Amino acid sequence: MVFKNHPYLVNLSLLVTALLLSAAAGPVFIPPGTVSRILADKLPGIALQSDWPQAFETILFRIRLPHTALMALAGAALASSGAAYQGVFRNPLADPYLIGVASGAGLGAVIAMSIHWPAEWRGLYPIPLAAFAGAVLTIALVYSIAKVGKSLPTTTLILAGVAVSSFATSLTSFLMFRSTSELRRAIGWMLGSSVLTGWAPILASLPYAVIGMGALVISGHALNVLQYGEEQAQQLGLSAEKSKALILVAASLTTATAVAFTGIIGFVGLIVPHLVRILWGGDYRRLLPLSILGGAWFLLLSDLLARTLLAPQVLPVGIVTALAGAPFFLWILRSAKGQVFW
Amino acid sequence: MLEIDSLTVNFGKFTALEKVTLDVKPGEVLAIIGPNGAGKSTLIRAASGVIPSTSGSICIGGQDLKGLSISERARCLAVVPQARSLPPAFTVYQTILLGRTPYLGWLGQTKAQDHFLAQQSLEKVELGKLSERRVSELSGGEQQRVLLARALAQGAAVLLLDEPTTHLDLHYQALLLNLIRRLVSENNLSVMMALHDLNLAGLYADRVALLVGGKIWASGSAKEVLTEENLAEVYAMPVHVIPHPDYGTPLILPDGRGMTVSH
Amino acid sequence: MYNKSQYLLPKIIRLAAILLSSLLLTSCNSISPTQIETMVPTSTITPTFAPIAIVDGLGHEIKLEKTAQRILSLAPSNTEILFAIGAGEQVVGRDSFSDYPLEALALSDVGGGFGELNTEAIVALQPDLVLAAEITPPEQILALENLGMTVFALKNPVEFEELFNNLKTVGVLSGRESEAQILSDALMSRLQAIESVISGVGDRPLVFYELDITDPNAPWTSGPGTFIDRMIRTAGGENLGAGLKGSWIQISLEELIRLDPAVIILGDYTLGGVKPEMVAQRAGWEGLKAVKERRVYIFDDNLVSRPGPRLLDGLEALARLLHPELFK
Numbered sequence: 001m002v003f004k005n006h007p008y009l010v011n012l013s014l015l016v017t018a019l020l021l022s023a024a025a026g027p028v029f030i031p032p033g034t035v036s037r038i039l040a041d042k043l044p045g046i047a048l049q050s051d052w053p054q055a056f057e058t059i060l061f062r063i064r065l066p067h068t069a070l071m072a073l074a075g076a077a078l079a080s081s082g083a084a085y086q087g088v089f090r091n092p093l094a095d096p097y098l099i100g101v102a103s104g105a106g107l108g109a110v111i112a113m114s115i116h117w118p119a120e121w122r123g124l125y126p127i128p129l130a131a132f133a134g135a136v137l138t139i140a141l142v143y144s145i146a147k148v149g150k151s152l153p154t155t156t157l158i159l160a161g162v163a164v165s166s167f168a169t170s171l172t173s174f175l176m177f178r179s180t181s182e183l184r185r186a187i188g189w190m191l192g193s194s195v196l197t198g199w200a201p202i203l204a205s206l207p208y209a210v211i212g213m214g215a216l217v218i219s220g221h222a223l224n225v226l227q228y229g230e231e232q233a234q235q236l237g238l239s240a241e242k243s244k245a246l247i248l249v250a251a252s253l254t255t256a257t258a259v260a261f262t263g264i265i266g267f268v269g270l271i272v273p274h275l276v277r278i279l280w281g282g283d284y285r286r287l288l289p290l291s292i293l294g295g296a297w298f299l300l301l302s303d304l305l306a307r308t309l310l311a312p313q314v315l316p317v318g319i320v321t322a323l324a325g326a327p328f329f330l331w332i333l334r335s336a337k338g339q340v341f342w
Numbered sequence: 343m344l345e346i347d348s349l350t351v352n353f354g355k356f357t358a359l360e361k362v363t364l365d366v367k368p369g370e371v372l373a374i375i376g377p378n379g380a381g382k383s384t385l386i387r388a389a390s391g392v393i394p395s396t397s398g399s400i401c402i403g404g405q406d407l408k409g410l411s412i413s414e415r416a417r418c419l420a421v422v423p424q425a426r427s428l429p430p431a432f433t434v435y436q437t438i439l440l441g442r443t444p445y446l447g448w449l450g451q452t453k454a455q456d457h458f459l460a461q462q463s464l465e466k467v468e469l470g471k472l473s474e475r476r477v478s479e480l481s482g483g484e485q486q487r488v489l490l491a492r493a494l495a496q497g498a499a500v501l502l503l504d505e506p507t508t509h510l511d512l513h514y515q516a517l518l519l520n521l522i523r524r525l526v527s528e529n530n531l532s533v534m535m536a537l538h539d540l541n542l543a544g545l546y547a548d549r550v551a552l553l554v555g556g557k558i559w560a561s562g563s564a565k566e567v568l569t570e571e572n573l574a575e576v577y578a579m580p581v582h583v584i585p586h587p588d589y590g591t592p593l594i595l596p597d598g599r600g601m602t603v604s605h
Numbered sequence: 606m607y608n609k610s611q612y613l614l615p616k617i618i619r620l621a622a623i624l625l626s627s628l629l630l631t632s633c634n635s636i637s638p639t640q641i642e643t644m645v646p647t648s649t650i651t652p653t654f655a656p657i658a659i660v661d662g663l664g665h666e667i668k669l670e671k672t673a674q675r676i677l678s679l680a681p682s683n684t685e686i687l688f689a690i691g692a693g694e695q696v697v698g699r700d701s702f703s704d705y706p707l708e709a710l711a712l713s714d715v716g717g718g719f720g721e722l723n724t725e726a727i728v729a730l731q732p733d734l735v736l737a738a739e740i741t742p743p744e745q746i747l748a749l750e751n752l753g754m755t756v757f758a759l760k761n762p763v764e765f766e767e768l769f770n771n772l773k774t775v776g777v778l779s780g781r782e783s784e785a786q787i788l789s790d791a792l793m794s795r796l797q798a799i800e801s802v803i804s805g806v807g808d809r810p811l812v813f814y815e816l817d818i819t820d821p822n823a824p825w826t827s828g829p830g831t832f833i834d835r836m837i838r839t840a841g842g843e844n845l846g847a848g849l850k851g852s853w854i855q856i857s858l859e860e861l862i863r864l865d866p867a868v869i870i871l872g873d874y875t876l877g878g879v880k881p882e883m884v885a886q887r888a889g890w891e892g893l894k895a896v897k898e899r900r901v902y903i904f905d906d907n908l909v910s911r912p913g914p915r916l917l918d919g920l921e922a923l924a925r926l927l928h929p930e931l932f933k
Contacts, residue, residue, distance in 0.1 A: 055729055059725050
């Protein structure tokens with residue numbers, strides 16, 4: 001099947017398609033011809049007669065394009081760190097939120113939401129910052145609890161992660177109940193939302209996400225070796241504990257960056273790596289870059305549905321990822337019946 | 343080539359290995375035998391450096407293991423673990439190629455040399471035809487051979503095997519052990535393998551060490567160690583030892599009928 | 606390792622492209638480019654070109670060069686205020702929850718039903734003033750300001766006086782100052798009328814205002830300092846929730862039985878369809894004085910929770926329920 005032999009081509013094509021559709025579609029219809037002219041006009045040296053309403057330019061450059069970029073980045077971040085977590089923990093149920101990033105970020109965000117920040121501080125994005133800080137602190141806490149000498153036993157890590165997560169989540173729920181006026185806002189954030197406009201959010205996330213994903217992409221070989229367990233990996237010459245730590249830190253950082261600006265979007269980090277595995281195998285040198293591409297188009301398409309399905313209502317994208325993604329994944333799973341892919 | 347001197351391994355208060363002293367010369371096969379829980383697997387793991395030792399030293403060609411980095415260690419010492427839940431996603435060839443890890447960088451970039459050696463190892467274990475098959479599709483014996491080939495691809499002078507014949511039937515047991523003997527003499531390897539089948543130890547090992555409760559009970563040639571007194575005491579049951587009709591090596595015939603639970 | 610074939614686009618991508626482009630076509634429902642041009646308001650009032658500068662509920666100074674002609678309301682209370690002061694024709698859009706008066710339903714919906722507003726739809730309306738409320742998240746306000754829009758946030762009133770001020774503020778912003786003043790005066794006299802009738806009352810019944818009953822053993826009510834609390838007192842009652850801590854809180858059924866309110870007002874009738882018959886069937890509730898004396902009433906929660914002119918309707922309705930004898 002041609003499909004199977006050209007994974008990069010297929011995923012890149014899907015990504016480009018998703019990017020175009022995401023930029024072109026929305027509740028306000030801008031004819032594709034106009035879109036290309038508006039974009040062309042922005043190129044240096046070209047000046048076209050602007051026969052389009054100013055609103056189109058605002059919509060395209062201040063709302064749609066930054067939002068598209070942010071969703072693509074978030075999807076790539078979540079899927080690649082999901083793949084990395086699955087590799088480190090050697091567990092198909094692992095997702096980027098396993099050891100506490102989501103609950104830590106949620107707690108940080110809800111605390112920030114309960115505080116009435118001076119109005120001038122709004123531009124400093126207290127909520128994304130607090131979410132990021134919450135995520136990072138939680139991971140650091142879990143890490144220090146689970147560490148035994150120089151090693152990081154995976155079972156202890158999972159258990160510590162689950163315990164700390166549960167604690168953070170209940171604290172968050174308590175806070176949400178206490179300030180019920182912020183309840184809807186908090187719930188909306190938890191399900192994945194991105195209200196902010198302009199290029200600031202994506203510019204702020206880009207450095208961390210690129211560094212994090214870059215570190216993951218080059219760790220494919222190490223993850224392959226780690227599939228045999230820490231002892232065999234060490235016997236094969238890999239510093240297993242150091243590798244695990246590096247990969248986990250990179251994956252957690254990547255996830256925290258995504259979550260800070262887009263809230264907690266579920267399903268992408270868990271399913272996209274499996275999708276890639278079923279179709280193109282479990283070699284992590286390929287799985288990671290393909291997850292980056294796959295996560296990007298998957299989230300872009302989910303977000304497109306979230307914005308257009310019930311227009312003018314905007315569904316939280318976290319609802320659509322599972323709602324639309326699960327049947328799609330099950331279809332793929334059925335067609336791959338009998339195949340061993342884990 | 344492999345010199346273990348006074349190795350002691352403690353897990354908290356429990357002493358798993360106590361002052362174990364062994365050596366394996368190039369071209370030699372040393373079998374480690376002993377009852378369950380004696381510490382055979384622990385010995386293999388400690389010798390490969392994956393569990394810390396409380397005292398004692400492990401030297402390969404005179405070099406202390408402690409002074410070597412993890413990848414340097416993997417270049418002189420390779421381990422063949424039991425073939426259990428291997429990641430099914432990889433093909434036979436990919437698995438063997440991973441044996442070249444100590445020579446590859448973080449990115450895992452392979453050179454022609456790595457492929458050549460992997461192919462060579464593949465052929466040595468006679469798995470050439472199954473090169474592109476997924477590991478999950480192989481039988482237990484074939485999987486064990488894959489792991490052996492992977493260890494060979496490491497190009498190490500010392501090979502440690504942890505009960506390689508478990509779950510293998512008579513045919514594959516013989517196949518594997520004959521293969522190991524051949525490789526030992528062709529490549530002048532030093533092999534230490536944990537076995538629980540005493541007869542196989544007698545047939546295929548040059549020397550045998552009997553490990554009981556973490557201590558070396560006896561070591562020497564097969565005839566010297568596999569005696570009725572030693573075995574009856576260590577296994578707490580009567581045994582007969584007779585010479586093998588073809589090779590003269592000790593054959594152990596357990597005489598356990600009528601045995602009741604001992605205290 | 607794989608050959609780069611010349612035959613590029615796999616079937617599935619083509620199929621996907623077809624499916625997704627049909628989705629795109631179905632998505633262009635709301636506003637077409639031509640609609641933007643024709644959205645010129647046909648109001649009978651000409652804008653006053655006097656510069657306006659008012660500090661809003663968040664402490665921002667909001668400046669307008671002329672009175673707002675294309676107002677976007679982000680809260681039901683704001684919509685009600687705008688229509689009540691006669692500025693209805695200057696409103697170009699509303700949030701999903703604005704449903705009163707009926708004319709508001711004809712306005713363009715900018716979302717918010719699931720929390721997030723539809724920023725694109727908002728931009729397409731090209732409002733010259735966005736009227737936000739305390740329920741609008743600060744990030745949303747920032748996002749709109751970043752797009753160059755003028756956003757005025759109205760703070761929730763704590764006293765009736767503040768409600769009247771809000772009405773007058775919106776009047777200034779929309780150039781309907783005189784109508785706003787007239788409305789404000791009318792509401793003020795209705796308030797004073799109620800206050801004078803109630804002032805003579807001797808008995809202040811204990812009122813339980815039920816907000817939510819998802820957990821029958823711990824219903825939600827409004828606490829001290831909320832506007833509902835204020836209204837119950839002005840209407841001649843005693844808010845049971847005033848003894849609790851917090852704005853929207855739960856009270857245990859045991860505590861409720863101990864306090865034994867004389868009147869139960871079902872605010873959850875509006876969204877939850879809760880009726881008096883259902884209350885009598887709840888285990889443990891049948892012994893309450895209010896249930897036995899049949900003083901359990903349904904109530905339109907919108908009349909007390911939306912900080913707009915209908916608060917006076919709510920106040921009057923409450924007073925009638927609590928002291929029917931004073932309103933023959």
